[in-house]
Amino acid sequence: MSLLAIFQWLQSTEIATALRESSYAYPIIMASHLTGMALFGGMILMTDLRILGVVMRGYSVTDVVGQLRLWKRIGLVLTAGCGIFLAWSKAEFYYHNPFFWTKMMLLLLVAVHALIFRRSVYNNTAEIDRAPIMPTNAKVAACLSLALWVGIVSAGRLIGYYEVKP
């Protein structure tokens, strides 16, 4: 079974059809996806900007990273969960959409980012707070995180503007 066939099958499932054709469920899920960005995207921005020394300089990195971690996780589950339903309901359209695949690649890179930096930066904040200056790898992690998430939001928005060629 090809990937396209899988996406076509996903779109033909009952739940996808119901979602696509409902006048309320689809926009409500989309609005929740956007609300997730508003509430929790801001926390990602604040965490990265704290590491870069731009915001909340009076708080330790440990305080910012540690206290926002749970909420960022809840936010990611909510936002990604809604996103999965949105893509599922129009799976074949998404299959042909280059911005969708761009977004998926960027999300994959977020996972790679976590694999690379979690141990040395995000789970190592006590040591970062003791360092006289912000370690370079932490700054690199924060810059990459900002770039990846802005890229993900951008690619996500552009999905809606791509017209599938007949």
Add this chain to the structure above:
Amino acid sequence: MFVYDPSTNPLNNNDWAFPLLEIIHITGFAFSIGTIAIVDLRLLGMGMRHQSPAQLLKDTTPWTLVGLLVMLMSGPLIFSSDPNMYLNNSSFRFKMGALLIAIIYNYTIHRKVAGSNPAPMLGKLVGGVSLLLWVSVVFAGLFIAFV
């Protein structure tokens, strides 16, 4: 209503201008609503408890303002792409009402209460109302495309 031809607007004559503006708008509200949400979660007693609400308010205020300004500049530009459509759109009208209330609320009641480290019950009420207001602004914004 407006004697204005949207087809002369550069926004409608470039494939990238409109989506780019929307991306800026979304990033702007991640800043503004995201920072307000951090204060609200603290008021609700659900996050950032090592800091006081007043401290969090003080440290997020400039970033909330930056986000709001980005939104209030990108929003009217988006509006300019088709003013008559927006003015006739019930979700847009609701959004403008909710936004006005949310901004006034944010700089009066919310600021005063968060800045004075309120009793838990009052904090929960004020933080909860703030979150509801801003979530309703986001929802109404999205629904403009669906009503």
